[in-house]
Amino acid sequence: MKEKSKAGENFNLKKESKGKRKKAFFAKNAKYVAKNILGDFLVLKRDKHILAGRIVEVESYLGKDDDASHSFSGKKTARNEILYQEGGIIYVYLIYGLYWCFNIATSPEAHPQAVFIRALEPVKGVEQMKKRRGKKIRNLTNGPCRWTMAFGIDKNFLGKKIYSGQIYILEKKKKNFNITETSRIGIDYAQKSKNLPLRYYIEGNEFVSKR
DNA sequence: CTCACGATTAGA
DNA sequence: CTAATCGTGAGA
Numbered sequence: 001m002k003e004k005s006k007a008g009e010n011f012n013l014k015k016e017s018k019g020k021r022k023k024a025f026f027a028k029n030a031k032y033v034a035k036n037i038l039g040d041f042l043v044l045k046r047d048k049h050i051l052a053g054r055i056v057e058v059e060s061y062l063g064k065d066d067d068a069s070h071s072f073s074g075k076k077t078a079r080n081e082i083l084y085q086e087g088g089i090i091y092v093y094l095i096y097g098l099y100w101c102f103n104i105a106t107s108p109e110a111h112p113q114a115v116f117i118r119a120l121e122p123v124k125g126v127e128q129m130k131k132r133r134g135k136k137i138r139n140l141t142n143g144p145c146r147w148t149m150a151f152g153i154d155k156n157f158l159g160k161k162i163y164s165g166q167i168y169i170l171e172k173k174k175k176n177f178n179i180t181e182t183s184r185i186g187i188d189y190a191q192k193s194k195n196l197p198l199r200y201y202i203e204g205n206e207f208v209s210k211r
Numbered sequence: 212c213t214c215a216c217g218a219t220t221a222g223a
Numbered sequence: 224c225t226a227a228t229c230g231t232g233a234g235a
Binding site for chain 1: 216217218219220
């Protein structure tokens with residue numbers, strides 16, 4: 001099924017969604033949360049503007065048994081300790097000294113799993129996103145650190161709740177798409193888990209990140 | 212204290 | 224293909 005782009009302003013978020021994802025949803029395991037937020041809308045309110053994107057590509061990180069995870073083998077540091085808190089807490093970190101990666105901690109407390117949001121399809125606030133990135137729509141949000149740039153995500157979001165008034169996820173009513181599963185990107189150092197099918201994306205969607 | 216390096220991107 | 228750029232974390 002070929003996905004039609006909804007990028008632009010002719011989009012009614014409330015009409016398209018069932019409502020906010022609540023705290024309890026994020027207490028599920030990372031695979032479940034990752035698959036189920038595909039097609040949902042990530043909404044951010046800032047400076048009286050609403051930015052929103054449809055979640056089209058995600059990865060799950062499974063914690064203690066996953067050598068690609070920051071919390072592999074129970075490793076706990078100042079940076080990642082937030083993963084050990086209850087599900088629904090936002091985990092952002094700086095990569096290559098340049099970009100911010102955005103994750104949502106999932107699972108009950110002490111179970112340090114996470115969902116990594118890799119790409120969005122812009123649906124609201126496109127002009128604001130362009131202001132931040134100065135690119136054509138096609139390249140605004142089609143990568144893990146591209147969409148965080150477009151949305152202005154940085155360390156200020158570390159530890160915030162994903163079911164808050166400022167940033168939240170709206171559940172998509174009808175999920176009429178196929179999900180493709182592949183191995184995760186950029187984790188070849190993880191000998192044990194690099195080939196696990198923990199990356200999920202909406203089949204045919206043009207905003208899925210490129211290799 | 213030192214220092215290697217990364218769940219990436221943009222550009223040649 | 225490589226440079227960019229810096230907080231983090233492991234080790235001395």
